[in-house]
Amino acid sequence: xxxxxxxxxxxxxxxxxxxxxxxxxxxxxxxxxxxxxxxxxxxxxxxxxxxxxxxxxxxxxxxxxxxxxxxxxxxxxxxxxxxxxxxxxxxxxxxxxxxxxxxxxxxxxxxxxxxxxxxxxxxxxxxxxxxxxxxxxxxxxxxxxxxxxxxxxxxxxxxxxxxxxxxxxxxxxxxxxxxxxxxxxxxxxxxxxxxxxxxxxxxxxxxxxxxxxxxxxxxxxxxxxxxxxxxxxxxxxxxxxxxxxxxxxxxxxxxxxxxxxxxxxxxxxxxxxxxxxxxxxxxxxxxxxxxxxxxxxxxxxxxxxxxxxxxxxxxxxxxxxxxxxxxxxxxxxxxxxxxxxxxxxxxxxxxxxxxxxxxxxxxxxxxxxxxxxxxxxxxxxxxxxxxxxxxxxxxxxxxxxxxxxxxxxxxxxxxxxxxxxxxxxxxxxxxxxxxxxxxxxxxxxxxxxxxxxxxxxxxxxxxxxxxxxxxxxxxxxxxxxxxxxxxxxxxxxxxxxxxxxxxxxxxxxxxxxxxxxxxxxxxxxxxxxxxxxxxxxxxxxxxxxxxxxxxxxxxxxxxxxxxxxxxxxxxxxxxxxxxxxxxxxxxxxxxxxxxxxxxxxxxxxxxxxxxxxxxxxxxxxxxxxxxxxxxxxxxxxxxxxxxxxxxxxxxxxxxxxxxxxxxxxxxxxxxxxxxxxxxxxxxxxxxxxxxxxxxxxxxxxxxxxxxxxxxxxxxxxxxxxxxxxxxxxxxxxxxxxxxxxxxxxxxxxxxxxxxxxxxxxxxxxxxxxxxxxxxxxxxxxxxxxxx
Numbered sequence: 042x043x044x045x046x047x048x049x050x051x052x053x054x055x056x057x058x059x060x061x062x063x064x065x066x067x068x069x070x071x072x073x074x075x076x077x078x079x080x081x082x083x084x085x086x087x088x089x090x091x092x093x094x095x096x097x098x099x100x101x102x103x104x105x106x107x108x109x110x111x112x113x114x115x116x117x118x119x120x121x122x123x124x125x126x127x128x129x130x131x132x133x134x135x136x137x138x139x140x141x142x143x144x145x146x147x148x149x150x151x152x153x154x155x156x157x158x159x160x161x162x163x164x165x166x167x168x169x170x171x172x173x174x175x176x177x178x179x180x181x182x183x184x185x186x187x188x189x190x191x192x193x194x195x196x197x198x199x200x201x202x203x204x205x206x207x208x209x210x211x212x213x214x215x216x217x218x219x220x221x222x223x224x225x226x227x228x229x230x231x232x233x234x235x236x237x238x239x240x241x242x243x244x245x246x247x248x249x250x251x252x253x254x255x256x257x258x259x260x261x262x263x264x265x266x267x268x269x270x271x272x273x274x275x276x277x278x279x280x281x282x283x284x285x286x287x288x289x290x291x292x293x294x295x296x297x298x299x300x301x302x303x304x305x306x307x308x309x310x311x312x313x314x315x316x317x318x319x320x321x322x323x324x325x326x327x328x329x330x331x332x333x334x335x336x337x338x339x340x341x342x343x344x345x346x347x348x349x350x351x352x353x354x355x356x357x358x359x360x361x362x363x364x365x366x367x368x369x370x371x372x373x374x375x376x377x378x379x380x381x382x383x384x385x386x387x388x389x390x391x392x393x394x395x396x397x398x399x400x401x402x403x404x405x406x407x408x409x410x411x412x413x414x415x416x417x418x419x420x421x422x423x424x425x426x427x428x429x430x431x432x433x434x435x436x437x438x439x440x441x442x443x444x445x446x447x448x449x450x451x452x453x454x455x456x457x458x459x460x461x462x463x464x465x466x467x468x469x470x471x472x473x474x475x476x477x478x479x480x481x482x483x484x485x486x487x488x489x490x491x492x493x494x495x496x497x498x499x500x501x502x503x504x505x506x507x508x509x510x511x512x513x514x515x516x517x518x519x520x521x522x523x524x525x526x527x528x529x530x531x532x533x534x535x536x537x538x539x540x541x542x543x544x545x546x547x548x549x550x551x552x553x554x555x556x557x558x559x560x561x562x563x564x565x566x567x568x569x570x571x572x573x574x575x576x577x578x579x580x581x582x583x584x585x586x587x588x589x590x591x592x593x594x595x596x597x598x599x600x601x602x603x604x605x606x607x608x609x610x611x612x613x614x615x616x617x618x619x620x621x622x623x624x625x626x627x628x629x630x631x632x633x634x635x636x637x638x639x640x641x642x643x644x645x646x647x648x649x650x651x652x653x654x655x656x657x658x659x660x661x662x663x664x665x666x667x668x669x670x671x672x673x674x675x676x677x678x679x680x681x682x683x684x685x686x687x688x689x690x691x692x693x694x695x696x697x698x699x700x701x702x703x704x705x706x707x708x709x710x711x712x713x714x715x716x717x718x719x720x721x722x723x724x725x726x727x728x729x730x731x732x733x734x735x736x737x738x739x740x741x742x743x744x745x746x747x748x749x750x751x752x753x754x755x756x757x758x759x760x761x762x763x764x765x766x767x768x769x770x771x772x773x774x775x776x777x778x779x780x781x782x783x784x785x786x787x788x789x790x791x792x793x794x795x796x797x798x799x800x801x802x803x804x805x806x807x808x809x810x811x812x813x814x815x816x817x818x819x820x821x822x823x824x825x826x827x828x
Contacts (some may be wrong), residue, residue: 063754075434107125131244132273142249142303146313147320148242149192149295154181154324155194156293160260163197166570170197170260170478172292179324181330181372183313188304190313195292198259204268204279206245208255249298249307256282257293265289270302302730314374321453322381330369338366345592371490379452381422381476385412400447401472405429408525411509419497425473425506427513431528432470445467464506465501467536470529471506500695514550526562527550534617541620548624551617554608556600565624571605576629578638578775580605582616583694584760594680594758595632601678602639606632612698633692635685635757637676637716649673653723653733659735661746674720681725681753684759690715700762717761719752727751750776 139145157177164171175195181192201206246253255268265288270277282288299307306312314330339361355697380388394406400671407426414422418619432443444457464471475498514522526533552562557571568579581598584590590608599606607693609615618629630637650673657671664671668686677683686692691699691714721728729745734744737798751768756762 052486059513061094065184067299092627094644105155124826131247132276139245139248143307144320145245145248145297146190146227146307146316147453148245150181150321150324150374152242152318153192153196153293154321154326156194156198158196160195160197160291175290177326179326179328180331181312181313181317181328181374183204183308185305185308185310188299188301188308188693190297190299190307191294192297193289193292193294195290199257199266199291200259200262201264201266201279202723203259204255204257204266208268209279212244238515239608244298246295246430249299249303251300252298254296254298255293256287256289256296258289260500266510279800293358309663313363314372317374319455322375322377322454325452326376328374330374331369332372334366334372335365335367337363339363355587370646379476380450381412381424381474388412393424393426396424397472399443399475401426403428407514408521410507411505412757413505415501418704419477419494421475421498421503423473423502423505425471425509427509427525428470428472428528429524435647445469445472449474452476462495463502465503465536467532467539468503468506470532475502503543507543510550523580531611531613534613537617538613538620544621548621551616551728552672554590554610556608559587559591559608567655568605568607569625569627574602576604578628579624580630580632581605581609581618582606582632583609585690586610587693589760593633593760594683595685597678597680598676599632599639604639606737609694610796614696615692624631630739631692632676633685633694635688637685639675648733649723653721656728656735657721659739660719660721660731663745664725664752665754668719669716671719671721677720678724680722682719682721682755684752684755684761685718685720687715697760697762710767719755746772746776793819 072747112759157179159179160170176193180193180194183189184191207573251272253270253272255263257268258265264281267280267282268277269280272570310330310332314332317330319330340363342360342362377396377399380392393410393412395402397407397410404427408429409427410424412424414420446459447457448455448459448463477498510525513525515521530552533547533550537544537551540547541695548565551565554562555564555568565579572579582590582593582595584593587608590596596606609618615631622629653673657673661668661671668684684693686696696714723729723732731744731747733752734747740746750772753763753772757769
């Protein structure tokens with residue numbers, strides 16, 4: 042309703058009102074309400090209301106949009122139909138809907154499969170429909186010379202009206218219409234094997250064809266009709282087939298006249314065979330393609346007669362010869378059956394392995410497989426495999442776009458190009474097939490839309506994958522899980538970093554070497570079981586190799602106390618453990634960081650601490666800003682000193698890894714490096730000597746040099762990289778010269794005599810000319826070329 046207009050006017054002005062603009066003015070007597078009336082009306086339905094107020098003022102209200110008695114037609118409004126520019130719509134369907142031209146064959150084969158499914162279904166109640174039509178099959182015949190592809194099925198076919206309805210109406214799905222009729226007739230039930238749903242798949246033929254001819258014969262009609270259309274046209278032609286040679290018993294034959302640019306690619310028989318195997322391998326009807334084959338045959342040929350000899354025809358000898366003959370014949374393209382459609386109890390392990398090898402072109406048997414059906418809110422079938430070995434190419438490792446999961450909708454291949462929609466990146470090594478009858482696909486049937494259904498599918502696929510991996514881990518034969526861990530252990534560790542929601546399922550799968558198990562990796566469950574009751578944490582050390590972990594000075598006190606330490610020797614290990622934080626309510630503790638608590642340690646000897654307090658201050662003064670502080674160590678027993686990292690900074694191993702990053706941020710190195718604490722072992726002879734030097738001769742140059750060298754040595758043994766390796770080498774050579782100088786009675790005179798004798802021998806050798814004989818000049822007496 043339009044807003045009403047109201048105002049206050051004088052009594053004399055009422056007579057002059059002109060309520061209907063654009064109309065001829067009415068007499069004043071008809072325009073003013075009679076006495077006692079409070080309303081005025083005009084011929085266009087505009088209503089004036091006048092209310093007499095105090096004095097001579099009259100209040101007038103105009104409801105300009107209110108009709109007195111609106112009709113039903115006016116209230117409802119006029120109804121219009123959308124109009125479409127057919128040529129533009131066809132252009133969008135053909136050129137903007139599909140990403141790849143090759144999908145035209147998938148769409149046309151799916152249509153043929155639906156036609157066969159419809160006929161099979163209708164033939165249950167009317168067997169006459171299946172008479173005289175041959176087997177239910179699809180045949181595809183490419184002709185490279187003519188540049189055509191002919192797709193023939195023995196399905197239900199179409200009448201003239203159905204041709205206009207299905208092919209002449211864009212987005213009119215014959216399959217959807219058929220399913221709707223089945224649902225309305227509950228006695229017939231329903232058929233979930235039908236593929237079509239959008240009604241635009243047929244027009245994908247124009248991706249590669251400049252002209253399409255459809256010849257079809259329905260068992261309901263005695264006549265055969267031909268539908269013909271040209272690309273980029275808004276019209277089509279339907280005519281009756283009159284050529285006896287082109288008559289069909291039943292079904293549909295589609296002939297594509299390929300564009301010049303696509304003729305050489307899609308008229309190739311091997312290319313067509315590959316597309317069928319990729320997209321329509323698991324269609325429930327046999328698909329035959331026209332292929333060139335070869336065979337060996339024996340032929341007879343006449344022997345040549347010698348010159349001067351004549352032989353009669355009867356005397357001529359015939360010789361048999363084997364030659365290779367080429368010929369054309371039909372070949373079944375979809376031999377592999379969809380194993381996921383069968384009952385798992387009826388399938389042998391060898392069948393699963395063969396299906397895996399054929400589908401994914403593998404040569405090794407998988408380590409494990411799982412076959413399951415999910416029902417309820419989302420219904421789908423799936424077979425998943427753990428490969429027998431890791432990918433050979435580094436590009437496939439940790440790549441979320443691997444083509445390992447093949448998605449099918451009603452056994453028709455849709456896509457294997459996913460970016461983490463169905464599986465997270467850390468499970469990208471898992472291979473398998475997923476088949477659903479109803480997925481949220483785009484019209485092109487290529488893109489899986491993001492929706493709640495997809496998230497539910499992903500969650501269930503991940504859960505089933507974990508169940509499969511756990512079965513390998515729980516086997517009595519540990520070799521299978523050892524193979525799995527060697528191949529895919531990095532993927533599981535990556536999952537600890539990226540998927541916090543599944544930490545409880547990922548952590549039991551981890552395996553690490555330890556100070557008590559250096560030959561075989563152990564699980565975290567085994568570590569916790571072997572822990573003494575007094576131990577409150579899980580200890581680990583991160584290094585670059587197993588050997589450096591074994592010899593690290595941080596381990597000395599823990600090994601003495603029989604505390605097991607995990608060895609993290611791969612670059613990803615430390616980050617994965619830091620993301621886990623705890624396991625079974627026990628924290629992970631890095632033994633290379635400060636404030637290490639071993640649980641049952643004895644009280645420190647206060648006298649020892651007081652005795653070495655002066656030494657700690659003196660060493661800190663000599664090292665300056667290189668270390669944050671110097672303190673007595675709780676973790677050393679045989680080494681003189683060690684360099685530990687701060688509680689909240691990077692460890693030595695992490696610092697080494699971050700420096701090695703190609704695109705690393707050098708500005709963050711100083712910030713994240715954290716402080717370094719220099720810990721000394723008061724029981725070591727070197728520390729005791731330095732303590733004496735601190736008390737007796739604190740300005741000793743040799744003592745200060747010893748502290749510098751001690752710090753550099755601790756830097757290396759603790760896993761850090763020295764800032765100047767050459768300078769460190771010079772200090773070591775200098776200390777060696779001091780330690781070794783004169784120990785074995787070396788004298789300068791002996792060196793001079795040796796140098797003089799060597800020069801005399803050199804001078805005498807200058808006067809003698811030595812004859813050099815090349816190896817090629819030395820010849821034995823038996824050499825025939827010897828002079």
